[in-house]
Amino acid sequence: MRLYAQTPARRNRQVLADLIAVVLVAAAVWFALAVHEAVMRLAEPGRKVESSGDSLAAELDNAADAASEVPLVGDLLKKPLQSAADAGTGLADAGQSLQHVVSQVATLAAVALIVLPVALVLLLWLPPRLRWIRRSAGVRRLMDTPEGADLLALRALTGPLGDLAALPTPAGGLADAWRRGDPQAIADLSRAALRRAGLRP
Structure with a gap:
């Protein structure tokens, strides 16, 4: 099976078409990865919210534990501090959820930006190449x-x-x-x- 023509003009056109196809696929992958990275930057506020929520919850938990040691009113002081700590945990969970959503969007965008251009390149480039390979093999068999x-x-x-x-x-x-x-x-x-x-x- 011959992949390239023997005549220089046609072989040069085939090599050029193959190089263009490879460059377009590489460019699509590079662009998709760049978009993925850019979208993932949107997760930074989510990371900060998660970190702040975790710190706030930890500090309020410590304050609630310390308040519970106060005689007579310890339990009364602990309840609002514990509720505030739970709210801090909820804030951290919201930050984590935001990061998860951003990560999913970034991945879907990258996959779409790779699959669609690569499919288009393959659709335009591969059938003529396969047709020529099959035709040249048929001509060779006929010649023999x-x-x-x-x-x-x-x-x-x-x-x-x-x-x-x-x-x-x-x-x-x-x-x-x-x-x-x-x-x-x-x-x-x-x-x-x-x-x-x-x-x-």
Whole structure:
């Protein structure tokens, strides 16, 4: 199986198309990772809220424990401080929840920014490449058959007229020479069909 054409012009176009596809995929991945990182910066306030809530809850818990030691009114003082500590814990949970949401959004955005462009590149680039690989393999198999040169000559005759313009025209024309089985005309035509497929004889 041949991945690239043997003729320089077509091979250069194929290599260029492959390089463009690789660069576009790499650019899509880089851009998606940059967007992921930028979105993740939005989680910083959530981290600060979580840290502040944890610190506040810890300090209020300590204050509630200390207040409970006060004779007679210790339990009365402890309850509001404990409620405030619970509110600090709730604040920390809200900060953690914000970070989780931001992380999910960043991941989904990155995945979408990778999958969509890569799918588009593959859709535009891969089918023509696979079609050429399959076609060139078919032309190679055809060339290796006993009547391969004759069939390739017929293929050249039924193909674009531009391929025939550069060929020497025998008396009566190329089609007549092919019908008569002229070896030179058949060889010229089969070479033209191979060139069109990007292959060498």
